[in-house]
Amino acid sequence: PLCHKTDDTQPFCLPNNESTLYIGNTYYATWNPDYFPLNSTVTVKAQFINDSLQEVWSSPATDNSWGFVAFTVGNEWTQSYxxxxxxxxxxxxxxxxxxxxATPWTGPTFEVTKEPPRHYAPPEPTKAPNKEGLYIGIPVSLGFVLIVVVGLWIGMRHRRTIGIGNIMGRRQGYGAGKSRRQRLGLG
Known part of the structure; x- marks a missing residue:
C-alpha cells in the first residue's frame, strides 16, 4: 500500500488515528517515504498509550523507501483486558x-480488541406471487376441479342408488323367527 500523505502532522497513513484493530489480524503500518531523508531506515514500534517506556512490538529496521511494515496484532497486546x-x-x-x-515520530493511536462475531446475513424476503400467474392459475385449477366433480356425478349417477332394502333387509331380522344356528352366525 502506497502512502503519499502531504500534510505535516504525521508521516503515517495507516492505521488511521483512533481506529480499531482486531487480535489475530495482520495490518500494515504505512508512511510517506518522502517525509524522511533518502538513505534512512525506519523502525516502527507499538507502545502502550499510558506507558510509553513499555514496548509491545517492534519492527526490524526497514529501508525508508519501502514505506510500510506488516504486523500481526497479538493477544498479549491487550494485557488480558x-x-x-x-x-x-x-x-x-x-x-x-x-x-x-534516531528521530522519534509519534504515529496514530489505535484500539486493540477481539473481533466481534460475524453472523450470517438474513435470507432475502420471499417475493409476492406473480399476479399474472394467479390470474391464469386459479381459474384453471378451479375449472379442473369443476370438471372432475361434474364427471364423477355424471358417471356414477345410476350406480349410486340407496334402496330402503339395503338398510332394512328382509328376512334377516333377529328374534324368534330365526333358528339357533342362524342366530349364532353358523349358517
Whole structure:
C-alpha cells in the first residue's frame, strides 16, 4: 500500500488515528517515504498509550523507501483486558550521519480488541406471487376441479342408488323367527 500523505502532522497513513484493530489480524503500518531523508531506515514500534517506556512490538529496521511494515496484532497486546489503546512510533535512523541520534515520530493511536462475531446475513424476503400467474392459475385449477366433480356425478349417477332394502333387509331380522344356528352366525 502506497502512502503519499502531504500534510505535516504525521508521516503515517495507516492505521488511521483512533481506529480499531482486531487480535489475530495482520495490518500494515504505512508512511510517506518522502517525509524522511533518502538513505534512512525506519523502525516502527507499538507502545502502550499510558506507558510509553513499555514496548509491545517492534519492527526490524526497514529501508525508508519501502514505506510500510506488516504486523500481526497479538493477544498479549491487550494485557488480558477486553480492549487496550496503543500508539505507533517511528524511529528514523539516518545512514548518512551515523553519529546523529534516531528521530522519534509519534504515529496514530489505535484500539486493540477481539473481533466481534460475524453472523450470517438474513435470507432475502420471499417475493409476492406473480399476479399474472394467479390470474391464469386459479381459474384453471378451479375449472379442473369443476370438471372432475361434474364427471364423477355424471358417471356414477345410476350406480349410486340407496334402496330402503339395503338398510332394512328382509328376512334377516333377529328374534324368534330365526333358528339357533342362524342366530349364532353358523349358517
Amino acid at each position: 477486553d480492549r487496550f489503546n496503543l500508539t505507533l512510533y517511528a524511529l528514523v535512523f539516518e545512514a548518512d550521519d551515523p553519529t546523529k541520534k
